[in-house]
Amino acid sequence: MQQFGQYVVTLTAAALISGMILSLFPEGSLRELIRLVCGVFLTVTAILPLMDITLPNLPAFGAEYLAEGQAAAKFGEQMAKESVQLRIKEQLEAYILDKAFQMGAEIMADISVNESGNPESIQLSGEITDVMRRQLQECITNDLGIPKENQQWIG
Amino acid sequence: MKLLALFLCFSFFVVPVSALEIEAPQVPEKAKIWMPETTDSFLDGLCELIQKSVETIYPDIREASSVCLGMLAVVLLISLLQSVSSSVKKASETAGTVTIAALLLLSTNSMIHLASDTVLEIGNYGKLLLPVMTAALAAQGGISGSAALYAGTALFTTLLQSAMSNLLVPGIYLYLALSIGNSATGEDLLKKAGDLLKDFLSWSLKILMIIFTSYLGLTGVISGTTDAAALKAAKVTMSSFIPVVGGILSDTSEAVLISAGLMKNAAGIYGILAVLALFLHPFLQIGVHYLFLKLTGAVCTVFGSSRITGSIASFSSAMGLLLGMTAAASIMVLISTVCFMKGVG
Numbered sequence: 178m179q180q181f182g183q184y185v186v187t188l189t190a191a192a193l194i195s196g197m198i199l200s201l202f203p204e205g206s207l208r209e210l211i212r213l214v215c216g217v218f219l220t221v222t223a224i225l226p227l228m229d230i231t232l233p234n235l236p237a238f239g240a241e242y243l244a245e246g247q248a249a250a251k252f253g254e255q256m257a258k259e260s261v262q263l264r265i266k267e268q269l270e271a272y273i274l275d276k277a278f279q280m281g282a283e284i285m286a287d288i289s290v291n292e293s294g295n296p297e298s299i300q301l302s303g304e305i306t307d308v309m310r311r312q313l314q315e316c317i318t319n320d321l322g323i324p325k326e327n328q329q330w331i332g
Numbered sequence: 333m334k335l336l337a338l339f340l341c342f343s344f345f346v347v348p349v350s351a352l353e354i355e356a357p358q359v360p361e362k363a364k365i366w367m368p369e370t371t372d373s374f375l376d377g378l379c380e381l382i383q384k385s386v387e388t389i390y391p392d393i394r395e396a397s398s399v400c401l402g403m404l405a406v407v408l409l410i411s412l413l414q415s416v417s418s419s420v421k422k423a424s425e426t427a428g429t430v431t432i433a434a435l436l437l438l439s440t441n442s443m444i445h446l447a448s449d450t451v452l453e454i455g456n457y458g459k460l461l462l463p464v465m466t467a468a469l470a471a472q473g474g475i476s477g478s479a480a481l482y483a484g485t486a487l488f489t490t491l492l493q494s495a496m497s498n499l500l501v502p503g504i505y506l507y508l509a510l511s512i513g514n515s516a517t518g519e520d521l522l523k524k525a526g527d528l529l530k531d532f533l534s535w536s537l538k539i540l541m542i543i544f545t546s547y548l549g550l551t552g553v554i555s556g557t558t559d560a561a562a563l564k565a566a567k568v569t570m571s572s573f574i575p576v577v578g579g580i581l582s583d584t585s586e587a588v589l590i591s592a593g594l595m596k597n598a599a600g601i602y603g604i605l606a607v608l609a610l611f612l613h614p615f616l617q618i619g620v621h622y623l624f625l626k627l628t629g630a631v632c633t634v635f636g637s638s639r640i641t642g643s644i645a646s647f648s649s650a651m652g653l654l655l656g657m658t659a660a661a662s663i664m665v666l667i668s669t670v671c672f673m674k675g676v677g
Contacts, residue, residue: 193522
């Protein structure tokens with residue numbers, strides 16, 4: 178853009194100089210000669226820089242911005258994923274605590290969810306009878322899809 | 333390295349990790365006085381912004397009118413001189429053109445600086461707003477669309493800023509030099525070169541805007557459809573999970589999408605108002621000078637010589653170009669923000 182701008186500035190400046198020089202001469206054969214010289218000068222000024230002009234590498238320029246855009250989009254996607262994971266974790270834990278409360282038990286639950294928001298494992302703690310524990314294990318396996326080997330009881 | 337800097341930049345404006353929180357960057361200090369008190373309602377904010385800008389434009393009206401009255405006096409004086417003695421016609425026209433140029437160059441110069449500063453500030457604010465809107469749209473499911481919108485807007489904003497400093501501003505100064513030269517000497521070559529340069533500058537702006545809007549339109553349709561299909565497929569997959577988990581997953585994703593959409597719209601409205609706060613007052617200032625110059629040019633045509641009125645017309649054309657540049661810069665950011673707000677599909 179800088180090179181192109183310079184070209185336009187040079188060409189216009191040449192036209193300005195030619196116009197100013199021409200205005201100094203009254204109508205006549207000398208003016209016609211000067212007009213010819215100015216015409217040649219303007220043509221040379223217009224054509225010569227064109228040989229050196231290099232076009233900007235727009236695809237590379239665009240690719241750089243696309244990479245920045247993809248980074249920003251990735252960040253937003255990750256932010257949304259983390260938000261979904263957090264909310265799912267909270268809701269599933271609340272679901273299990275509610276089930277336990279209905280059985281008459283008071284426990285603590287900590288669920289781990291994977292990238293796509295599916296529960297992977299659970300850690301449970303609290304005072305609970307064996308019958309209740311088995312019922313709760315069944316419920317966690319059937320409703321949340323967490324296999325028994327990924328259910329860990331503490332205490 | 334640049335990507336790392338970009339990530340650091342996001343963390344200032346988007347507070348993430350556990351909570352989905354999207355906020356538009358704060359309006360620059362210079363435009364804070366124009367910013368509306370509340371940005372919840374776009375219409376109320378816009379009305380307040382317009383009111384504030386219009387209320388503070390009176391000093392510029394006074395300044396522009398005093399310059400124009402000075403010009404009218406000069407043109408009237410030259411006409412009187414020419415009617416008394418026709419032998420001083422050429423000398424008086426040259427003197428008149430030089431006086432008009434001297435009267436107008438100061439205000440035109442300050443308007444050129446105002447326009448280039450405004451374009452720069454709008455572009456810089458746009459570069460802060462863009463990542464926020466991109467992240468917000470991606471959080472709503474428009475992953476490929478948001479990246480493409482970001483790339484297009486950032487590329488064209490940079491191109492406009494570069495064109496402004498390397499081509500448009502020097503071009504306006506040269507156009508004025510050519511027009512003053514033509515008015516002072518009556519040389520036809522200068523007039524033709526000036527007209528060519530003016531057409532070139534205005535067409536450059538128009539072409540840039542046409543390519544930009546076409547790009548946004550095409551990107552919106554192509555990427556929007558892809559993202560909408562991907563989102564629909566994800567929803568279908570979620571509902572086929574285990575009943576409880578599938579239901580919770582589906583509801584939660586829906587809730588996150590809705591909250592991302594709400595936050596994106598709030599950030600978008602704030603961003604649009606911030607861009608307008610940066611743009612509106614300078615635009616009105618340049619617009620007032622443009623209108624007064626047009627009016628003076630029209631009045632001077634009645635009694636002034638064509639060369640002198642021609643130089644006034646060229647100054648008003650230069651102001652018109654400045655209006656076009658400032659408007660193009662803000663329209664770029666505004667249109668892209670609206671495209672981000674439109675969302676997926």
